[in-house]
Amino acid sequence: xxQLFDALLLLLLIATAITVVRATxxxxxxxxxxxxxLMMCVLWQHRGAPDVAIAEAAVGAGVTSVLFLLTVARTxxxxxx
Amino acid sequence: MVLFxxxxxxxxxxxxxxxxxxxxxxxxxxxxxxxxxNVMETAVFAFLVxxxxxxxxxxxxxxxxxxxxxxxxxxHAMVLTGIVVAVSVTAVxxxxxxxxxxxxGTIEVDELKGLP
Amino acid sequence: MTIAWSQxxxxxxxxxxxxxxxxPIVARRDARAAGGFTFVVTLVTAALAIALTxxxxxxxxxxxxxxxxxxxxxxxxRFDRLGAWTAxxxxxxxxxxxFAWRYLEGTVPRDRWAAFYALMxxxxxxxxxxxxxxxxxxxxLAMEVVSLSSYALVAxxxxxxxxxxxxxYLLLGSVSSLLVLFAVALLFALTGSLNLPDVAARLAAAEPxxxxxxxxxxxxVAFAVKAALFPLHVWLPDAHAIAPSPVSAVLSGLVVKIxxxxxxRVMELAASSxxxxxxxxxxLMVLGAVAIVMGAFLAIFQDDIKLMLAYSTISNIGYIVLxxxxxxxxxxxxxxxxxxxxALIKVTLFLAAGSIIHQTGLRTLTDLRxxxxxxxxxxxxxxxxxxxxxxxxxxxxxxxxxYIGLGAFSAGRVAYGFALVFGALFVxxxxxRMLNAFYFRTPTREEVAAAVEPPWSMRGPVLxxxxxxxxxxxxxxxxxxxxxxxxGDLLPAIRS
Amino acid sequence: xxxxxxALVVVAAATLMLGVADLPPHGAHDAPVHTHVGARYxxxxxxxxxxxxxxTAVLLVYRGFDTFxxxxxxxxxxxxxxxLPRGRAARSxxxxxxxxAALLTREGPAQERISVSPVVAFVVQxxxxxxxxxxxxxxxxxxxxxxxGFQSAAIxxxxxxxxxxxxxxxxxxxxxxxxxxxxxxALGPLSFALIGGVGWVLTGAFLGYPAxxxxxxxxxxxxxxxxxxxxxxxxxxxxxxFMAMEx
Numbered sequence: 001x002x003q004l005f006d007a008l009l010l011l012l013l014i015a016t017a018i019t020v021v022r023a024t025x026x027x028x029x030x031x032x033x034x035x036x037x038l039m040m041c042v043l044w045q046h047r048g049a050p051d052v053a054i055a056e057a058a059v060g061a062g063v064t065s066v067l068f069l070l071t072v073a074r075t076x077x078x079x080x081x
Numbered sequence: 082m083v084l085f086x087x088x089x090x091x092x093x094x095x096x097x098x099x100x101x102x103x104x105x106x107x108x109x110x111x112x113x114x115x116x117x118x119n120v121m122e123t124a125v126f127a128f129l130v131x132x133x134x135x136x137x138x139x140x141x142x143x144x145x146x147x148x149x150x151x152x153x154x155x156x157h158a159m160v161l162t163g164i165v166v167a168v169s170v171t172a173v174x175x176x177x178x179x180x181x182x183x184x185x186g187t188i189e190v191d192e193l194k195g196l197p
Numbered sequence: 198m199t200i201a202w203s204q205x206x207x208x209x210x211x212x213x214x215x216x217x218x219x220x221p222i223v224a225r226r227d228a229r230a231a232g233g234f235t236f237v238v239t240l241v242t243a244a245l246a247i248a249l250t251x252x253x254x255x256x257x258x259x260x261x262x263x264x265x266x267x268x269x270x271x272x273x274x275r276f277d278r279l280g281a282w283t284a285x286x287x288x289x290x291x292x293x294x295x296f297a298w299r300y301l302e303g304t305v306p307r308d309r310w311a312a313f314y315a316l317m318x319x320x321x322x323x324x325x326x327x328x329x330x331x332x333x334x335x336x337x338l339a340m341e342v343v344s345l346s347s348y349a350l351v352a353x354x355x356x357x358x359x360x361x362x363x364x365x366y367l368l369l370g371s372v373s374s375l376l377v378l379f380a381v382a383l384l385f386a387l388t389g390s391l392n393l394p395d396v397a398a399r400l401a402a403a404e405p406x407x408x409x410x411x412x413x414x415x416x417x418v419a420f421a422v423k424a425a426l427f428p429l430h431v432w433l434p435d436a437h438a439i440a441p442s443p444v445s446a447v448l449s450g451l452v453v454k455i456x457x458x459x460x461x462r463v464m465e466l467a468a469s470s471x472x473x474x475x476x477x478x479x480x481l482m483v484l485g486a487v488a489i490v491m492g493a494f495l496a497i498f499q500d501d502i503k504l505m506l507a508y509s510t511i512s513n514i515g516y517i518v519l520x521x522x523x524x525x526x527x528x529x530x531x532x533x534x535x536x537x538x539x540a541l542i543k544v545t546l547f548l549a550a551g552s553i554i555h556q557t558g559l560r561t562l563t564d565l566r567x568x569x570x571x572x573x574x575x576x577x578x579x580x581x582x583x584x585x586x587x588x589x590x591x592x593x594x595x596x597x598x599x600y601i602g603l604g605a606f607s608a609g610r611v612a613y614g615f616a617l618v619f620g621a622l623f624v625x626x627x628x629x630r631m632l633n634a635f636y637f638r639t640p641t642r643e644e645v646a647a648a649v650e651p652p653w654s655m656r657g658p659v660l661x662x663x664x665x666x667x668x669x670x671x672x673x674x675x676x677x678x679x680x681x682x683x684x685g686d687l688l689p690a691i692r693s
Numbered sequence: 694x695x696x697x698x699x700a701l702v703v704v705a706a707a708t709l710m711l712g713v714a715d716l717p718p719h720g721a722h723d724a725p726v727h728t729h730v731g732a733r734y735x736x737x738x739x740x741x742x743x744x745x746x747x748x749t750a751v752l753l754v755y756r757g758f759d760t761f762x763x764x765x766x767x768x769x770x771x772x773x774x775x776x777l778p779r780g781r782a783a784r785s786x787x788x789x790x791x792x793x794a795a796l797l798t799r800e801g802p803a804q805e806r807i808s809v810s811p812v813v814a815f816v817v818q819x820x821x822x823x824x825x826x827x828x829x830x831x832x833x834x835x836x837x838x839x840x841x842g843f844q845s846a847a848i849x850x851x852x853x854x855x856x857x858x859x860x861x862x863x864x865x866x867x868x869x870x871x872x873x874x875x876x877x878x879a880l881g882p883l884s885f886a887l888i889g890g891v892g893w894v895l896t897g898a899f900l901g902y903p904a905x906x907x908x909x910x911x912x913x914x915x916x917x918x919x920x921x922x923x924x925x926x927x928x929x930x931x932x933x934x935f936m937a938m939e940x
Contacts, residue, residue: 010093017100017120026112033116040123044160048140048152049130050839051748052160054831056126058847059168063931064119066854067168070938071112071175075182079110080189091713099706105372106698111364118371125379128713132386135727136720141747143739144837150722153731154738154747156385158756159334161748161843162763163378165927166341169770170371172934173348176774177364179938184357193361207758207889207899214765215886218879221772225875263758265898269730272758312776319769326762338762342769349773360777386716389729399725411712 002046009043024079030068037061090131097124111178111188115171122167129156129163202252205245206261206274206329209283212242213322214342217315224311232298235314239294239321243287246325249276250284254679260331269392273331278683279461283325285537286451289544290321292658296548297443299652300555304441305354313353319346320447327455333381333391336462340377340423340455344370347452350444351436362435369422369432376419377459383412393466400470409472416463417477424456426518427488430511437507442551445503449510450543454536457517461533464521464687481522486616488515493623497630500561502550505627506543509586512620513539519613520601526684528604533680534673535597541669542585542594545662549579552651552659557644562631567640569632571648574656576635578663583628585666588621593666596673741904743912744836752841753916757900761889763843764881764923771878771930774937814859824852832924842920846927853932862939869932877929884922888915 016036023029037060045053101124104117133156139147141154182188185196216238224231253259258277262268276283294317301310323342330336348370352363385391387408388399400409418429425433437449460481467477492512499505517539520532552575553568554560569576585592588599598617605614640646650656669676717724734747734755742750752760828848831840857865869877885900892901892915895908902912 007089010090014093014096014100017097020116020120021100021104021108021113026110029113029116033119036120037123040127043127044130047130047134048138049133049157049160050140050142051746051841051844052126052130052157052164054839054844055161055164055847058844058851059164059931060123062851063847063854063935064168064171066858066935067172067175067938068112068116070935071178074179074940075112075188079108079113080191088713088716088718090719091716092710095706095709095713098709099702102705103699103702105368106701114368118368118375121372121375122378125375125382128379129382129385131719132382132716132726133731134720135722138722140839141735142838143735143745143747151735151747153389153727154734154751155391155731155756156382157748158751158759159382159385161752162334162338162759165763165843166338166766169345169767170341170367170374172770172938173345173773174364174367174371175938176777177348177352177360177367179940180352180355180357180360180777181364184360201897204893204898211761211886211889211899214761215882217765217772218768218882218886221875222879262898263900264754264892265896265901266755270733271755309776312772315772316769316776319765319772322765332759334756335759335762338759338766341766342762345766345769345773349769349776353776355777383712383716386724386726389724389726389731391730399729403725406715408712408715411708 034061034065094124094128109189109191126160203259210326213318217318220315228310231314236294239290246284246287269390269395274329280329296658316346351440354441362439366432366436373419373422376415380412380416397469420456420459434507438503446544446547450540485515485519489620497627525604525608527600531597531600534676538593538597546582556648562634566638569635578659581663592670749841761885817859842923845924849928850931880922881926
């Protein structure tokens with residue numbers, strides 16, 4: 001059960017990372033990156049690292065994403081192909 | 082879990098690392114490059130956390146009713162520190178990107194290369 | 198209770214870093230006070246470093262256990278003969294900071310001075326921490342302090358072009374940092390320890406594994422990026438040329454050396470863990486030789502004096518790396534001495550160039566024709582620096598390059614000896630070109646004709662450094678004698 | 694050039710794969726990583742540091758110097774971002790870019806700040822005090838449960854950003870008094886330097902904590918001072934990074 005959960009989570013992580021690569025809308029890319037960070041934090045919680053999970057949820061998914069969004073707001077939203 | 086002689090988890094982190102690296106070297110958009118860097122960083126953190134885990138162990142907090150096996154606390158401390166470093170570098174890079182856009186009007190490397 | 202000297206080693210790192218945290222507070226009243234405060238902090242740090250160097254000579258290496266936890270259970274700082282280079286390092290900051298006092302006026306807006314001085318102190322603290330720590334993860338963090346402050350210092354003078362140069366530096370630098378972190382993670386996963394000697398001992402005790410080799414290789418690549426070793430140098434010229442001159446002096450003379458210190462650490466690790474890096478020494482030699490020639494060759498074509506000095510740094514890193522790779526005792530000692538000598542010469546050259554640019558507002562050789570007549574003292578300092586970097590006796594550049602060359606010939610690597618000679622020839626050409634422009638051409642720009650010598654807070658450090666280029670050259674034997682005992686520990690890495 | 698990048702990725706993937714293939718599988722309790730330094734911390738950490746959360750023990754006591762450099766790194770980031778000139782709203786040269794302020798609402802007029810759904814605003818304001826209590830608890834209970842100085846800083850920082858987004862930057866900025874900012878942002882490095890110095894005087898080693906049973910209260914006070922320094926300093930820096938990036 002635990003192994004299945006882990007394997008599923010890892011697959012989802014890879015899939016999310018690839019959607020970040022493919023997103024041409026930068027807001028979408030950042031939001032997907034936030035999702036990626038949150039899933040990573042679930043993985044770490046599951047691996048016995050609750051301390052790290054708290055920090056990743058607040059900083060990796062929260063603060064980093066907001067800083068990225070602020071930058072998108074002050075630069076450009078569309079990635080040129 | 083071991084597949085073809087390689088630990089599946091480590092395999093997954095190599096894949097994540099390379100997805101980030103791909104984004105860093107192949108994408109022309111600076112924000113995308115930076116996202117790639119962050120994905121790579123997270124992959125290394127995940128590697129660290131995983132290397133410090135023990136199957137069926139508790140988090141390294143020795144309160145009543147836990148044990149006897151505990152995860153290794155050192156990688157956790159390293160990753161916590163690493164997360165702070167990552168957000169610091171990201172913040173500086175983003176501030177630079179805002180400046181670049183204000184000056185050149187673009188954040189695409191392909192376009193920046195042609196400009197003085 | 199008597200306080201042991203060895204336990205004061207952490208203060209070398211803590212003083213500048215805590216000082217940096219205080220700079221914005223000091224600057225609230227008066228931005229200029231921040232400059233004075235920074236100077237005092239660097240002065241105290243340099244004094245402590247010199248005192249510790251004296252203790253080192255008297256009683257041998259000093260080891261501090263932070264928090265009282267003995268290695269491998271705690272973080273260890275080692276002040277040994279290699280770590281003693283932090284003394285000249287701090288002294289260079291003592292000279293660069295007063296130079297910056299007046300330089301900043303007119304080049305950096307006043308509301309950013311506090312940040313500038315704070316970043317300088319952060320840079321100093323990070324450099325010292327990186328050079329002294331014996332702990333892998335601590336090494337990574339100190340490297341990040343240095344890198345982050347360097348990225349910001351490149352962009353501090355503020356136009357968009359500077360931001361772009363800084364971002365290129367940041368992206369490559371971050372990949373290199375990430376490689377270091379990955380290598381640290383691998384070594385930790387293999388050994389369960391972070392203390393360098395302990396990791397080496399445990400690697401030596403375990404079966405040889407590709408993972409350990411991969412870790413050492415990624416450390417080597419990462420540090421080669423930080424040192425701007427030839428094919429990985431692309432970030433350097435723009436960043437070093439665009440930064441304000443005091444920053445260029447620090448980046449080009451001192452910050453690139455963290456790559457060298459890092460490579461030395463890799464060599465130590467390889468030597469004491471018994472991991473044979475067969476190709477490592479060969480590769481260092483080839484890349485070093487290519488860097489010597491290519492860096493000097495590319496410098497010839499630069500009209501911008503700071504860009505020229507930046508390419509010259511790439512060439513000089515080549516000398517150091519070649520010396521390390523040769524593995525002959527003379528060559529390694531020469532390389533280690535060249536770390537300090539090149540720092541001295543490059544700080545001199547960049548500060549002198551900065552004075553010229555500051556007084557005339559011009560920065561290309563074409564525009565600066567005849568500047569030797571109106572700025573005789575500054576240009577004399579520049580000339581001394583140029584003679585030293587070409588490596589003519591009796592200046593500081595001579596002895597280290599001589600020993601690297603001697604090492605090449607004594608190791609039977611004649612081809613590399615010739616690379617050295619070729620490099621020196623190119624270097625000679627581009628400095629002759631510079632001196633020709635300065636002294637033997639008539640001024641074409643009225644800014645040059647109207648220029649006056651800079652204020653003493655800028656001229657003093659430049660003249661002092663220029664004199665030091667000669668004095669250190671005359672006393673070069675002492676430096677070699679000082680470093681020789683440390684060389685023996687490094688050799689098995691390359692010999693094996 | 695583009696092929697070079699792809700080749701780099703492939704080479705990196707192959708090399709990394711070779712490297713990790715050789716590592717012991719994760720999760721085994723007898724791997725070298727679990728039998729050396731970490732094992733000693735787990736065994737003696739509670740007695741030596743008085744903390745049940747050994748991650749906090751490693752961060753503050755065994756490897757306190759790392760944490761000192763960590764707070765210095767994030768302080769550097771703040772200084773670096775402040776050192777860069779205040780970028781004005783970017784001038785867009787491309788027709789297809791949208792004006793920045795309309796980013797998340799799409800139809801909003803250019804001057805209006807990003808508008809937030811009233812439901813979200815209400816929820817954030819409702820939960821705000823609870824999140825603050827959680828952050829405080831994670832600081833206060835950091836030595837016996839998950840949490841500690843830095844996690845608390847991260848939660849406070851995130852809370853500040855959430856409040857600034859729903860209530861407007863001016864109201865949120867009042868939480869961090871302007872005059873005190875230069876002191877508060879320096880609190881991390883300064884508390885480490887100060888407590889480290891105290892430890893040096895007491896034990897002879899920088900960042901040492903007195904181990905005698907009689908000095909229990911003193912040791913607690915020193916640890917709490919460092920924790921508060923990390924938490925307050927970190928939170929203020931994150932808040933200021935946000936404000937600087939918002940322009």
